[in-house]
Amino acid sequence: MIDKPRVLVIDNEEVVLDSCAQILEGGEYQMDTAKDGAYGLDLVRKLAPDLVFVDLRMPGMSGIEVLERIRDEYPLIVTIVITGYATISSAVEAMKSGAYDFLPKPFTPDEFRMVTKRGVERRRLLLETASLRRERELLKEHFAAIVSHELKSPLASVQQNLMALGHELSGVLNESQATRLGRMKGSIDVLLKLIHTWLRAYSTDVDSIRGSFQPTSINAVVAGALETARPHAVRKDIHIDAGLADPDIHVHGDEGTLVEALANLLGNAVKYSRSGSRVQVRLQAQADTLTISVIDVGIGIPKEDLPFVFSGLRAGRAGIDSQPGAGLGLAITRQIVLAHRGTISVESEPGKGSTFTISLPILQTPGDDRPVPTGTAEMGSPKEALA
Amino acid sequence: MSPQERLLIIDDDPDFVAGIVSILAGAGYQVDTAYNPKDGLQALQAKHYDLLLLDIMMGRGAEGVMIARKLRKDPKLRETPVLVITGIREQIAFLFPGGPLHPHFVPVDELVEKPVEPQLLLEKVDSLLKAAQARKAQTT
Numbered sequence: 001m002i003d004k005p006r007v008l009v010i011d012n013e014e015v016v017l018d019s020c021a022q023i024l025e026g027g028e029y030q031m032d033t034a035k036d037g038a039y040g041l042d043l044v045r046k047l048a049p050d051l052v053f054v055d056l057r058m059p060g061m062s063g064i065e066v067l068e069r070i071r072d073e074y075p076l077i078v079t080i081v082i083t084g085y086a087t088i089s090s091a092v093e094a095m096k097s098g099a100y101d102f103l104p105k106p107f108t109p110d111e112f113r114m115v116t117k118r119g120v121e122r123r124r125l126l127l128e129t130a131s132l133r134r135e136r137e138l139l140k141e142h143f144a145a146i147v148s149h150e151l152k153s154p155l156a157s158v159q160q161n162l163m164a165l166g167h168e169l170s171g172v173l174n175e176s177q178a179t180r181l182g183r184m185k186g187s188i189d190v191l192l193k194l195i196h197t198w199l200r201a202y203s204t205d206v207d208s209i210r211g212s213f214q215p216t217s218i219n220a221v222v223a224g225a226l227e228t229a230r231p232h233a234v235r236k237d238i239h240i241d242a243g244l245a246d247p248d249i250h251v252h253g254d255e256g257t258l259v260e261a262l263a264n265l266l267g268n269a270v271k272y273s274r275s276g277s278r279v280q281v282r283l284q285a286q287a288d289t290l291t292i293s294v295i296d297v298g299i300g301i302p303k304e305d306l307p308f309v310f311s312g313l314r315a316g317r318a319g320i321d322s323q324p325g326a327g328l329g330l331a332i333t334r335q336i337v338l339a340h341r342g343t344i345s346v347e348s349e350p351g352k353g354s355t356f357t358i359s360l361p362i363l364q365t366p367g368d369d370r371p372v373p374t375g376t377a378e379m380g381s382p383k384e385a386l387a
Numbered sequence: 388m389s390p391q392e393r394l395l396i397i398d399d400d401p402d403f404v405a406g407i408v409s410i411l412a413g414a415g416y417q418v419d420t421a422y423n424p425k426d427g428l429q430a431l432q433a434k435h436y437d438l439l440l441l442d443i444m445m446g447r448g449a450e451g452v453m454i455a456r457k458l459r460k461d462p463k464l465r466e467t468p469v470l471v472i473t474g475i476r477e478q479i480a481f482l483f484p485g486g487p488l489h490p491h492f493v494p495v496d497e498l499v500e501k502p503v504e505p506q507l508l509l510e511k512v513d514s515l516l517k518a519a520q521a522r523k524a525q526t527t
Contacts, residue, residue: 152474153400153403153474153501154402156403156474156501156502157400157402157403157406157502158402159502160402160403160406160407160501160502160503161402161405161406161409162406163406163410163502163503163504163505164405164406164407164409164410164505166505167410167413167505167506168409168410168413192502
């Protein structure tokens, strides 16, 4: 609506059309008129007006039908009903058919101007809302590209040059200089990881991974997750007890994202555990379901927070080593598990620890009716589990 | 420390390239740079390179993939080892859905993520050069 708002009046009475045109003439509107519904709809399609007045009672196509056609084809065009018999029922029916307002006949010039002004204002709001919605969708769609280029690339370049400097100046820098350089690298590393997590949560449609599902070894998933979680565990002197399934169990899934899901749980377990404690990974197969439990004896989760741990954007309280989280890891994990037609649950007691359990359908190989094995080797006593 | 191998790096981020070149030059490699796919392809045609370092996400999308495809089709260039350096691992996964993260563009290639530790970069470059030499010795 950069130009003057365009108003169309559809009415079979020429007197009404003329007086409407007169009232708005020379003002801030462009005015068009149509003598019947069919012609009116033609003009709607041709002129794309902002506001359309429709007489309810016309020979030929009824006002209600015109309203409904406009609503279906151009939901952003505002329609107002002109009705000679201002009964509530006809107005209500018109509103149901998409009209925004109604104007009872006969009306004064001021009444017509006021209703027009209100209708145009409504149109402005509708357009604004639509454009905001479009912007939001675009932003969401391109979030990955925007974030990766605007934030991640420059940070990666800075990091690359810090690394190069550290490499070139090794032996030249004194201890304090080397420490400071190391801290810079560390900070940028944290930022890069944070961006990575955000990207993951907002840009990846986890459902789309379903297309690439294939038989996936659960032992490979556990091994992959352990590899990811181990460096942090070693630094905190936390021992991760993880047994493998023997023989291996397979699920129908995507190894990369399953590793990510389990690594998130392990990462949390380590983060919220005290130095020197243990974290267990337990695999258990029952009938056609595989459960993977990650059990820690760390600080636990307050009861009132439990319902929200998977909902995302709730950064948990800082861990024992006061590392703030992005608060998205568990939300991503849940999305991944759901995409695999699995479930995830948590049990926790503050001060005693938490147990996160992922359940996944086991992939049954055709013609293989051996009992499904349970991985128990070096997995700690089953009694401790699921405390 | 006297390798005289000539390397080409194609990447549209000059700052990142600077951080890579200084590591490689420090190790004695001769390094040429190209900041867009077009210059990169021209350089590859004009000179012999012992190794190509290639960014995937350039310009309007995965233009690095386009270079890799051209390399693969060229009987001479396809023997050039390639070290793919990419910003985001997922983007590789998007480009090759269902495939392994490492796409194997040409017979000898490897993938590292940005940013890359100097020691890891030098190791990968060295092992790719050796692998390409071994392949050459086998076929001749």
